[in-house]
Amino acid sequence: MPNDSVARFLAALTPEDRESVAAGPREEQERLAAAWEEELEGDDELDTLDEVSPAAAEAEAARRVLGKEAD
Template sequence: MPTDPVGRFLAALDPDHREAVGAQPRKEQEQLAAAWERELETDDELDTLDELSPSAAEAEAARRVLARGTG
């Protein structure tokens, strides 16, 4: 399992999005990964989901970040 934020973010994505994001410049990948980490840290609903399934929480946070862009 990747330990860097970008690698963890990419691992949380579904295969189609992983490929698309992986093709973006590294700077954009880092911005998305940072937004993903903020989403995981600040959303209380994800805390609850994380207790049940950490990978599901990471995937949901990734989906939300992609849905709204780099925000």
């Protein structure tokens, strides 16, 4: 498992989103990865999901972060 938060964030994205985010500037990737980490840490629902499926929790947090960006 990647230990770099940007790499972990990119791994949690869908292939289409991963390609789009990876094509952007590193600063933007780092900002999104930090928001993703905050989402993972700050949501109790994700804590519960993480106990069942860590990958699903990470993917849901990534979806939420990108959804907030689109708003």
